[in-house]
Amino acid sequence: MTDINGKTRVYGLIGSPIEHTMSPLIHNTLAGTLGHNLIYVPFPVSGDGIGAAVRGAFELHISGMNVTVPHKNTIIPFLERTDPRAARIGAVNTLVRGKSGYVGYNTDVEGLYRALRSENIRIEGEDILLFGAGGAARAAAFLCAEKGAASLYILNRSAEKAGILAAEVNRFMKRDFAVGMALADSHKLPHSRFLAFQSTSVGLYPDAGRAVIENPDFYTRIHTGYDIVYRPPDTRFMHLVQNAGGRAYNGLKMLCYQAVIAFELWNDITVPEEEISRIYQNVREACDRYES
Ligand code: ATR
Numbered sequence: 311m312t313d314i315n316g317k318t319r320v321y322g323l324i325g326s327p328i329e330h331t332m333s334p335l336i337h338n339t340l341a342g343t344l345g346h347n348l349i350y351v352p353f354p355v356s357g358d359g360i361g362a363a364v365r366g367a368f369e370l371h372i373s374g375m376n377v378t379v380p381h382k383n384t385i386i387p388f389l390e391r392t393d394p395r396a397a398r399i400g401a402v403n404t405l406v407r408g409k410s411g412y413v414g415y416n417t418d419v420e421g422l423y424r425a426l427r428s429e430n431i432r433i434e435g436e437d438i439l440l441f442g443a444g445g446a447a448r449a450a451a452f453l454c455a456e457k458g459a460a461s462l463y464i465l466n467r468s469a470e471k472a473g474i475l476a477a478e479v480n481r482f483m484k485r486d487f488a489v490g491m492a493l494a495d496s497h498k499l500p501h502s503r504f505l506a507f508q509s510t511s512v513g514l515y516p517d518a519g520r521a522v523i524e525n526p527d528f529y530t531r532i533h534t535g536y537d538i539v540y541r542p543p544d545t546r547f548m549h550l551v552q553n554a555g556g557r558a559y560n561g562l563k564m565l566c567y568q569a570v571i572a573f574e575l576w577n578d579i580t581v582p583e584e585e586i587s588r589i590y591q592n593v594r595e596a597c598d599r600y601e602s
Contacts, residue, residue, distance in 0.1 A: 318348060321348055360388065373407060374576045383402075437459070438461065438505050444510070459505075461488075465495075466492070474490070
């Protein structure tokens with residue numbers, strides 16, 4: 311723990327609810343081991359308070375913030391500017407102090423990319439199946455577009471939302487690359503083997519034990535499944551992928567990397583990979599304690 315003094319920089323997370331956040335553990339551990347005079351604290355802020363919270367934080371010289379549910383999108387009008395990638399996704403999860411306000415970034419996209427790289431999962435040339443069309447899905451969809459996936463099928467409960475996201479991705483790519491579909495139409499998918507991202511809230515604690523598609527046969531089409539959910543650490547989606555012979559991962563590394571990238575932005579450093587592995591172990595243990 312940092313010795314707090316007159317030069318200690320204050321960072322935090324704004325969102326609601328945030329009682330169970332892992333972010334203070336990650337940032338305060340990084341600050342301690344890398345020798346940065348900063349602390350990171352949770353700031354519970356609910357819906358209507360976001361504008362006042364951002365202005366107040368700037369006046370209080372809060373050095374940077376993470377942003378989570380329900381503010382990732384609604385915070386954008388209160389920022390000095392938004393990085394183009396965050397603007398494209400319509401979601402900001404990291405604030406960096408600018409001259410007259412905060413600049414908004416999205417480290418979820420790069421966090422997912424670095425998590426995939428650390429597991430030797432490639433996007434380039436892959437046929438991708440994306441479950442969900444909400445905030446988390448948007449980050450995965452644009453990453454697949456940026457990193458050269460061969461195709462992208464977005465499956466969502468609401469086909470309309472899947473179609474809207476597919477159209478946005480296609481506009482960005484300037485070609486027909488993404489297809490939006492209803493989950494119920496999964497039998498219409500082409501006969502490829504997919505890299506799949508599970509980015510719905512189905513299976514997320516306390517809704518554990520459920521998956522968007524329950525039919526075990528469907529999962530023979532997935533060679534690798536990445537669940538953005540990490541609570542519980544072994545999701546039903548992961549089990550279904552593994553039982554059908556595929557590799558499966560949870561979103562815990564993505565969580566660690568999105569935090570590390572925010573820490574790098576705030577401190578203008580590169581966090582060594584050994585340090586990230588240590589953080590990952592700490593977070594895993596904290597999650598296990600939380601589960602038991
Ligand atoms: P996040 O920012 O975490 O992605 P979100 O934007 O609320 O959260 O998106 C939640 C996603 O989970 C959506 O894709 C949602 O599907 P709809 O767009 O049809 O609402 C999906 N989802 C939530 N509950 C679901 C359920 N019971 N079955 C299938 N999909 C579900």
